[in-house]
Every structure is written in structure tokens, then in C-alpha cells.
Amino acid sequence: GVLASEVVELDLRNHKRITLWIRSNTVTASGDLQLLLDDHEDCASPLETLNLPALAEDTWAAVTLTLADPSLLGSIISVGLKQTVDLGICIIYLDAIKAISSLPSIGMMGGAVKKDGASELSETxxxxxxxxxxxxLLPANxxxxxxxxxxxxxLSETFQTLRLKIxxxxxxxxxxxxxxxxxGSDxxxxxxxxxxxxxxKAAAGDHDVSFALPTDWAKKTIASISAYWIKADLTVYTAGVSPVQPLGTQSWILGKEE
Structure with missing residues (x-):
């Protein structure tokens, strides 16, 4: 069905991805559900059709969908959700649907610091x-x-998206x-x-972390580097049978969402 129609016309030609949260009351396979983007009312003739991934039952999932390049999405006025198979009585919840700009990175990492207890060592x-x-990314021990x-x-810009190559x-x-x-204080x-x-825990490759831009973000000096920081704080850890230290290869800061 149609999620939104005759919304304020959106130009998504300079955007690269759609991110959203989705939940289904039934298990679905990849491609059972599709997100539609159209410049006509009621998604009558979709300009782009994006397959949604497999979903577990009653579990919120974060999804990133890549838009076509070059883009034809210059005047989107309707967004829809389509079943490609009969899912029976299927209830879908969607939240926080965002288009993410394809702006280039706003700079190299100003700082990258590993934290091992009280020790903070730059890996910039x-x-x-x-x-x-x-x-x-976490200590070897x-x-x-x-x-x-x-x-x-x-060093100088706040941001909303970090890309990390695991x-x-x-x-x-x-x-x-x-x-x-x-x-500024905590x-x-x-x-x-x-x-x-x-x-x-994601497989090796590029993965993004995005978030709402804080209004009270302040600089802090860590390992002698004054910057706008985000902290990947380990809050739960239980070693597996064969523990493996997560390692990164490279990271970037991307343009802000629009």
C-alpha cells in the first residue's frame, strides 16, 4: 500500500541511501517486501523499487537501501510498500525513514583513539x-x-555518519x-x-553508523587531540568459546543527513 502520497515534493538525486527501521508480525524472505518511490500519486508507476531484506518475526531491524546511480528521483511525491508474495495477515511497522546525502566525506579522521581501561592511545x-x-577496536586481551x-x-565539524571498514x-x-x-560534562x-x-560483529567490509545530530555536542581533548568525538562504549561483553579481537582497517566521516 501507499505510505505517503502528495507529500512535499522531494528531490533525492543527490542522495545515496535510504535508511529505516522496520518490524513485521511475520517472518519474511528477502524481496517479499519492496519500498517504492514515485513521482506519481499512489505509487502508480514507481521510479525505483527497493527490495527489503529478510525479517524475523516481531523484531525491529535497521535497514539500509542503496539508491540507483545515476538517480532519476528528482520529484518524489509518493512512497509505498509492496508485497511480492501473499504474506497473509501481515502487519508492518516503519520508523525513522531517512534519505542520506551522497555528499563526500567532510574530511579524514581528525582522531581515532583506542581505549583500554585508563589507557587512551591514538590510532589516527x-x-x-x-x-x-x-x-x-577493542583490546586484544x-x-x-x-x-x-x-x-x-x-577536528572542526560535527557529523552524523561514521563509516568503518571492519x-x-x-x-x-x-x-x-x-x-x-x-x-561538555558527560x-x-x-x-x-x-x-x-x-x-x-558485522562481517568484514564497510559499515555505517548514523545518528541524530546532538544540539549540545562539545569538543573534548583525548590523547592530546581536541575534536568532536563519538565513543564506541563497550557496555556488554562475554567471551565466546574462541574469542576474536575485532579489528578495523579504515574509517571515514561522511556528510550530514538531509
Whole structure:
């Protein structure tokens, strides 16, 4: 059905991705559901059709969909959701649908710092190079919840999207990363976080972390680097049977969402 029609006309030609949260009351396979974008009312003739991934039952999922390049989405006025198979009585919930700009990165990493307990050591050169697996996203020894993590920062710009190239996944362990920012006096959890790194457990490759832009974000000096930081704070950790240290290869800060 149609999610929105005759909305304010949107020009998405300079956008690269659609991100959203979705939940289904039934299990779906990849492509069972499609997101439609159209310059006609009621999605009568979609300009672009995007397959949604497989969904578990009654579980919110963060989804990133890549738009076609070059784009034809110059005047979108309706957005729809389509079933390609009969899912029976299927209830779909959608939230936080965003178009993310294709603006280039606003600069190299101003700072990248590994946190191992009280030790904070810059890995900025490593984060800005393509050398493989040289970013220690968590300590090599047994990480400790609420003590270990990683900082990513830019010297002069606030930002809403971090791209991290994972080299070695931490999928063998049970771990949870809470993404935070510095408000001038404390580390505060970011809101509307879409963490495609899956707390450093995603497969090797490029993954984005996006979030709502804080209004009270302040600079902080870490490892002698004054920057706008986000903190990947390890809040849950249980070692697996064969623990694996998550490693990064490179990271970038992207343009702000529109």
C-alpha cells in the first residue's frame, strides 16, 4: 500500500541511501517486501523499487537501501510498500525513514583513539590509511565492559555518519557497543542510532553508523587531540568459546543527513 502520497515534493538525486527501521508480525524472505518511490500519486508507476531484506518475526531491524546511480528521483511525491508474495495477515511497522546525502566525506579522521581501561592511545594514522586490520577496536586481551572502547572524531565539524571498514569481525563474542557523544560534562547516549557495524560483529567490509545530530555536542581533548568525538562504549561483553579481537582497517566521516 501507499505510505505517503502528495507529500512535499522531494528531490533525492543527490542522495545515496535510504535508511529505516522496520518490524513485521511475520517472518519474511528477502524481496517479499519492496519500498517504492514515485513521482506519481499512489505509487502508480514507481521510479525505483527497493527490495527489503529478510525479517524475523516481531523484531525491529535497521535497514539500509542503496539508491540507483545515476538517480532519476528528482520529484518524489509518493512512497509505498509492496508485497511480492501473499504474506497473509501481515502487519508492518516503519520508523525513522531517512534519505542520506551522497555528499563526500567532510574530511579524514581528525582522531581515532583506542581505549583500554585508563589507557587512551591514538590510532589516527591507522584509521586514515588503507593498511589492513591495524585499528584495535577493542583490546586484544579480554575486554572489560564499561572500561574499554574506541573514539572517532573530527577536528572542526560535527557529523552524523561514521563509516568503518571492519577487517576482522568480533562475531565470536557476545558484545554490545553503546554509541555516545560528549556534551561538555558527560558522555551521553546518541539517539536514533543506526549501527550497521552490529557492535563490531558485522562481517568484514564497510559499515555505517548514523545518528541524530546532538544540539549540545562539545569538543573534548583525548590523547592530546581536541575534536568532536563519538565513543564506541563497550557496555556488554562475554567471551565466546574462541574469542576474536575485532579489528578495523579504515574509517571515514561522511556528510550530514538531509
Amino acid at each position: 594514522d591507522e584509521a586514515n590509511s588503507a593498511a589492513e586490520d591495524d585499528m584495535n 579480554t575486554p572489560v565492559a564499561d572500561e574499554d572502547g574506541y573514539y572517532f572524531g573530527h 577487517g576482522v569481525s568480533g562475531e565470536a563474542d557476545e558484545l554490545t557497543i553503546t554509541w555516545k557523544y560528549w556534551d 558522555w551521553v547516549a546518541l539517539t536514533n542510532v543506526l549501527d550497521n557495524t552490529d557492535s563490531f
